[in-house]
Amino acid sequence: MVSSALPSKRKNQQRIDPAAERPAQLLAWYDRHRRRLPWRAPAGQRSDPYRVWLSEIMLQQTTVKAVGPYFEKFLARWPDVSALGSAELDDVLRMWAGLGYYSRARNLHACAVTVLREHGGVFPDTEEGLRKLPGIGPYTAAAIAAIAFDRRTMPVDGNIERVTSRLFRIEEALPQAKPQVQALAATLLGPSRAGDSAQALMDLGATICTPKKPACSLCPLNEDCAARQHGDQETFPRKAAKKTGTLRRGAAFVVVRGDELLVRSRPAKGLLGGMTEVPGSDWLAGQDDADALAQAPELSGVKRWHRKLGVVTHVFTHFPLELVVYTAQVPARTRAPEGMRWVPIATLDGEALPNVMRKVVAHGLGE
Numbered sequence: 001m002v003s004s005a006l007p008s009k010r011k012n013q014q015r016i017d018p019a020a021e022r023p024a025q026l027l028a029w030y031d032r033h034r035r036r037l038p039w040r041a042p043a044g045q046r047s048d049p050y051r052v053w054l055s056e057i058m059l060q061q062t063t064v065k066a067v068g069p070y071f072e073k074f075l076a077r078w079p080d081v082s083a084l085g086s087a088e089l090d091d092v093l094r095m096w097a098g099l100g101y102y103s104r105a106r107n108l109h110a111c112a113v114t115v116l117r118e119h120g121g122v123f124p125d126t127e128e129g130l131r132k133l134p135g136i137g138p139y140t141a142a143a144i145a146a147i148a149f150d151r152r153t154m155p156v157d158g159n160i161e162r163v164t165s166r167l168f169r170i171e172e173a174l175p176q177a178k179p180q181v182q183a184l185a186a187t188l189l190g191p192s193r194a195g196d197s198a199q200a201l202m203d204l205g206a207t208i209c210t211p212k213k214p215a216c217s218l219c220p221l222n223e224d225c226a227a228r229q230h231g232d233q234e235t236f237p238r239k240a241a242k243k244t245g246t247l248r249r250g251a252a253f254v255v256v257r258g259d260e261l262l263v264r265s266r267p268a269k270g271l272l273g274g275m276t277e278v279p280g281s282d283w284l285a286g287q288d289d290a291d292a293l294a295q296a297p298e299l300s301g302v303k304r305w306h307r308k309l310g311v312v313t314h315v316f317t318h319f320p321l322e323l324v325v326y327t328a329q330v331p332a333r334t335r336a337p338e339g340m341r342w343v344p345i346a347t348l349d350g351e352a353l354p355n356v357m358r359k360v361v362a363h364g365l366g367e
Contacts, residue, residue, distance in 0.1 A: 018224040023190030023197060029220035030200035035207070037064065038071055040199070047195065049123040049148040050081045056143050057108050057135065059157075061101050061317075064206070070099050081123070084109070085116030093274050093352035101317075102272050102354060107135025125149040147195035154186045155198055159205025164188075165237035166209060169226035173238040181237075245319030251292035252280040252312070252357075254327045254364025255299065257334055260342040261361070262297070263351065271316070276351045278360060279340060280323070289324055297337050301330030312363050314356040321356065325364045 034043070039055035041047040054074060058067045073095060078084035084092070089109050096105035111134045115123055123144065124130050130141035142155035156164070161174070164185045170177050189197050208215050214233055216222050227233040255262035261278070268274050281287070281295035289307075296305060305326040312323040336342055343351060348361065 019187065022188055022221060022224065025220045026188060026200045026204070027190060027193060027196055030196055030203060033203065033207070034199070035203050038068060038075075047148045049125075049144060051075070052144050052148040053081075053111075053123065053136075053140075054108075056140050057104055057111075058099065060104060060140075062099060066099070070096070078112075080121070081112050081115050082121040085112035085114075085121070087112075089274065090352065094350055097275070097352045098355060098358070100355060102275055104135065106268075106273060110134035111136065123148070125151070127151065127153060143198065146198045150193070150195050152189060152194045154182070154189055154194070154201075156182050156185050157202060159203075159209070160185055160198070160201045161205075162211065162237055163201055163205045163209045163221075166214075166227040166233045167221055167225050169230065169236065171238060173240045175240070177237070245316075246285045247320050247322065248283040248285050249287045249292065249322050249324075250281045250283040251289070251295065251324045251326060252278050252360045252364070253296050253305070254278050254325060254361060255297070255302070256327070256329050256345075256365075257342055258332055259345055261345050261348065262299075262336060262340055263343050264340040272354050272356075274352070275354045275357070277353070277357045278364070279337075280360075283321055283323075292324060293326065296326065297340065299328070299330055299334060299337065301334040302328045304328075308363060308366075310363070312356070312359045314359060323356075323360060325360055327364050 031043070034040075037055075039051040041051075055067065055071055058071055058074075074084075077095060078087055087109065089106065092109045093102065093105050096102065096108075099105075114133055115121060124133070125145070126149075127138075127141045127145045130136050130144055131138070136144070139155050139157065142153045143157070145151035146153050146155055154160070156178070161178075161181055164170070164181050165174075165177070168184050170180055170184070172180060174181075185201070188201060204219065204221075208219050212234060216225070216228050216233065219225065219228075222228055225233070227236050253262075255278070263276050263278055266272050266275050266277055279297040281292040293305065296302075305328055308325040308327060312325060314321045314323075345365070353361070
């Protein structure tokens with residue numbers, strides 16, 4: 001018997017590595033299901049670096065739903081980085097009011113000024129160059145470089161972190177696992193379309209691989225997802241227990257002169273820097289009401305302060321806050337103390353009031 005010289009079909013077959021298929025599967029899914037976002041360029045068109053940068057700064061610690069209206073307002077007022085770099089910081093802070101994390105607004109303006117004055121109104125097109133700009137850290141630099149300039153880099157936001165942690169079933173807890181997540185997320189980049197790869201993962205995390213009840217049956221990477229195979233996908237990413245900051249307490253003083261309210265601007269640096277507030281006490285752990293009341297503004301027309309029932313509560317990133325609110329009405333010609341000013345109550349929406357102060361004013365002016 002003469003044996004065949006041809007190798008068997010089975011021996012000739014090459015096993016395909018599922019990992020090699022992931023970038024193409026991801027992009028194919030993205031081309032069909034990409035979200036329509038006001039800052040995202042249409043398919044096949046180059047992204048505007050200004051829109052990408054503006055949206056990425058706004059989206060830090062904030063949802064897409066909340067950012068949408070602010071993005072449109074900023075774009076209508078300042079259509080490019082040169083316009084924003086020529087604006088007054090106070091105007092930027094007013095437009096930002098309500099979006100939170102106000103250091104972002106100050107950095108946004110500082111970055112626009114730098115791009116205008118030092119780069120002729122043109123953003124650097126590399127991660128290294130972008131990192132040198134105010135307010136742009138490693139993630140934002142990578143996001144702009146990938147999405148606006150198609151640099152082959154993978155930015156890792158919360159959505160990408162979650163998808164990657166589940167896909168590879170990363171047991172180490174965040175934030176210690178960030179370097180591992182970054183390295184594994186980079187394996188999902190194809191040879192081209194880096195920006196689309198990043199946005200595909202962002203969309204996948206936002207719409208399919210959600211924190212709770214992920215729609216795994218619709219995921220283009222579901223057959224290769226380690227966490228899904230173990231049935232514990234909702235437990236990823238692993239996270240270290242958060243430390244709760246110490247409660248701080250203080251007082252806020254809502255003073256009305258006719259149809260005007262007494263306000264001041266916070267120091268440019270520090271928490272809520274440059275924002276508008278009603279006068280108030282320091283915010284300290286263990287502070288009692290008497291100590292806080294002793295820090296009331298000196299006004300000739302105030303005979304006594306009226307304490308409002310209840311307290312205003314607010315939670316910052318590092319600590320919770322409770323404010324007791326005191327109110328007073330003063331005669332029409334009462335002068336504002338040094339460093340303070342009267343503003344019409346009817347135009348408060350145009351002031352750079354942070355959310356905590358909007359709560360205080362609503363509480364103080366309420367019945």
